[in-house]
Amino acid sequence: MGFDLTGILDSEADKERMAVLSYLFRRVEREIEDRRPTIIVIDEAWKALDNAYFAERLSNWLVTARKQNTVAVMMTQYASQLERTRTGKTIIEAVPTQILLPNIRAQPADYAMLNLTEKELDVLLNTGSNSRLALIRDDQGSIVVDADLSALGPNLTILGGMEKGEALVGADYRDRPDFCKRFLARTFPILT
DSSP states (O other): OOOOOOOHHHHHHHHEEEHHHHHHHHHHHHHHOOOOEEEEEEEHHHHHHHHHHHHHHHHHHHHHHHTTTEEEEOOOHHHHHHHSSSSHHHHHOOSSEEOOOTTTTOOGGHHHHHOOOHHHHHHHHHHTTTTTOOOOETTTTEEOOOEGGGGGGGHHHHHHHHHHHHHOOOOOOGTTTHHHHHHHHHOOOGGO
């Protein structure tokens, strides 16, 4: 299930925005009640966190998400965008694992609230944006990993969904019960 919240968060109609957000939060909460593995992805997180209601609900989720077998992925271009939101500092403290990608256009100040070490900052600021490296941090430390997915070839397009992915597998892939099994066998033969 996915929702594009751009229009909702940009809306000037407070009552309607609150009603829609309340409904969507309840839908997601009902989905994660059964503790099936779930990923909640929030693109342009800074914008969502600037909404007081959204930020409060998300803060509550982050406290209980692991117990419900759920992870939240928040994406933003610059960490400093989170700092300027109402609850950015709280959110950063509540997120135990951070995955950061190099950004040669960023400045050290953009990462100030993350308390990066000099080496971590150097990786993010001085590694080319096309390197496909990622810095993963948690309470234990950090590591640089190669996140190059080009070995997946056209399968990366399929995994990305969207129209290009559907064009490769057919729009009816959801109706084919064996699609996932056949896709995995073709993509990752070692798993089958």
